[in-house]
Each structure stands twice: as C-alpha cells, then as structure tokens.
Amino acid sequence: MPDIKEVQTEFKPKILAFCCNWCAYAGADLAGVSRFQMPTNVRVIRVMCSGRVPPELVIRALANGLDGVMILGCHPGDCHYSEGNYLTRRRAHVLKRLLSYIGIEPERFQLRWVSAAEGAKFSAVVKEATDKITALGPNRWVDKK
C-alpha cells in the first residue's frame, strides 16, 4: 500500500468553473472535440448565464476548501440575455477586492470571457488558471489561525 503522505505531496488544485450555457460551455465542448490539451483540474458547472452566479456561490465554494473558482461568460455585448455579464462584471470587481481584503488571494477567483467559438481560448484560460493556482498552493484560509 502506498504511503498516503507520499501520494499527497503533489498538489493538484480543485477548481470550479461556472460556464455560461451559451458561450463558455459550448467553448468547452469545442475545446473537447478539437482535442486541445488542458489540465484536468477544472470541474465545470453549467449555468444559463454568468449573471446567474451570485457571489454567494463563489464564497461558499472557496470557504468549502476549493482552491479556485472561475466564472466564464460571454464577451461584453454578447450576452444571450443582453446584460447578465455586465452585472456579473460589476459584482466580480467588488467580490475580488473583498476576497483579497479578507486574505484569500484574488487569483483564486477569476472572471473570463470565452465565446462558443473560442475552444482554444477555453483551454488556454483553464491552463493559465491551473498554473496560477498551483503556484499559490492549497486554499488554507480556514487553517490560518
């Protein structure tokens, strides 16, 4: 039986990605069928709009120990519901600063625009996020006594 400690030495972050049904989710699909290589650390949750993702979900995920949370939505101007991504963008600015203020590295929360045609961008975004969060290490806020 392998030593448990030894198995855990390599840090593989768990990252959550909320993907908009109309763009980033299709972008992820395109990345898949185009066979772009990317890390497997990202877990995708499909939402109908990036505007569907309230800060509560991001906070809950980070407090539960996820190492990173991404919201992937349509480019500004392209929202299927006209304005969902604009509202998310405003909230994200405030949330990012609040997280940083409380001691959670701002890189752990990312908002990115990925259209349905941008399979390559999806894989690049995932790779970049994984690299950044791997460099940060595990999300250990709750243990910082």
Added chain:
Amino acid sequence: MKTSSKEVQDSVKKLFEDGRISHFIGYEAGSDSLRVTPCFLKSGQTVSRLVWNPLCANNLAKYLLDLRKVEGKVGILVKGCDSRSVVELLKENQIERDRVFIVGVPCSGIVDGEKLLAVLGISPGDVVAVEDGGDAFLVTTREGKRRVRKEQVLRGECLVCRYPTPVIYDVLLGEAIPSLPWVRDDYSLVRELEELSAEEKARYWNRELSQCIRCYACRNVCPVCNCPECIFDKKAPRWLSKANDISENLVYHLIRAFHVAGKCVDCGECERACPMGIPLRRLNKKVEKDLLELFGYTAGIDVEQQPPLTKYQVGDLDEFL
C-alpha cells in the same frame, strides 16, 4: 449637540397635537446613565420620556419597518446616519415617504460608553449625565464635572462621519452642521489592512471571525437587512450550516458584507450590537470604499439614485481579461 431634549419634546408634542403623526419613535433614558433606549410614543401625553443627548446611538430607522401597518403617520427622530438609512429604505420601497414624518437632529458625535469609562477610569455607575460641549463632552460624574475631548471617546463611525446633518427631513431641530472638525481620512481603517500581505490578512480575519457566535445580532439590528426571509434562515437550499466552524463564519460575514453592499451607510449598529467585539465596520467599510472608487457611489444620499450593483455601464472597468 445644541438641540436639547426639551426642544425635541416640544416639537413632538406639537406634532401629536396637530394630528400630523400617530406614533413617534425616539429615545428615552435607559437602564443606566450611559445608555438610552428606543422609545415608542402613541400620544403627546408622554413626550416627557423623550431625551436627546450624545448617548443616543441606536439607529431607529429599523423600527419604521415594524410600524409599516399602523394607522396614520409615524414620526421618527433621526441623526445624520439614521437619515441615510431612511433614504435606503425609501429607495427600496420598504416604506412610503408620505407615511413617515422625519424629525432631523444635527448630531455632533455619539459617545462610545466603553471608551469613556476607560478614559476617565470610572465605572458605569459613576456617570450621571453626558452633555455636548462643542469640541468636548461634559461628563457629570458623582465626583463632579469633567471635560473629555471628543476624539478620545467618540464612536468609530462618528470619527469618520461625513453627514452629521440629516440628508432628509420634514423638520430640522437646531442648526445644520456642515462638517465635523475631526473627520479626516475616511478609510484609514481599511487602508491599514489592505497594505498587509494575504497571509497576514487571513490571520487577522481568521482570528476575528473565529470569535463569532453567529447570534445574528448584526443582521437583526441592521436597517438594510430586511429581507422577509434571510438567506441564512433558508432551509432549502441551506447556505449556512449551524455548525460552529470558521468556514461557516467566513461565509456568513462575507455574504452579509456583500448583501449590504451599496446600502450600508456605516451607522455602526452591527459593530455596536456585536457581543464579541468583531470589527464588522472594517469589513463593510471596505465594500463602501470599493463602490466609491469603482462606481463613484455613496449610499443613502439620494432616493432617486440607483444602487450600483443593479445597473451597469458598457464601459465599466474590465480588468479580468
């Protein structure tokens, strides 16, 4: 605090006599001489209970919500900060403007009882009365009168108060105070923390938030926390477990800070109500500062102004790309 209790009593009495209000929310003497407590009047007979002094800390705006269904108009005594809460309630259509009668009093600072006792080195029973004396408070103790410089004993929010005079009122008692001489840097508390490293910030907040017993006093006392069903009380989906756990405390305080974003007027009630002394204003102030810097928004000034997170501009900052 040039306005006296007598002036408040007289004007409220007149309002009742003229039939302009059916209820009045003000302050009356509390359980000890360092405390005042909210006072609810239904007639002009009992106006002698009302007081107005530098101990009137409570934000009475919250009680307007409890009196939404009563017959007639509800009168309320507001300081600068309370009036901004009233503006926020009006903005959200929680109350109707023509059903409240706002009696404004310019406020030149409220005493923090604990600071006062520490500065004077006395116990609560020794204080007889606290009066406003310009740049100092005149404290009558059992041993005699003493002067205490305001900066030493003011409540935290009063030290950075930009709105000593109510922004909305039907009648203003006393002369408007344009600004308070001691107010300089509004966000020094926030900046101090912002300069720390992520590790230090995490340690600081972990230590502070781990004290939280989740009594929800900060939520219950907050005038803008008025959802019929609070997200933290919901059973399905359950956002917050009942477990005594630092991650739950983190979720609670972050979500709360976010939910009052754009509505918090820094009246300081959450921090005053907190039995564990958690610096909640430091959290809310940060959101306030960001909203000001990002969107140029200050809460509680203008009823017509739309909250910043419910609108957008195409050209908003897009720093994520």
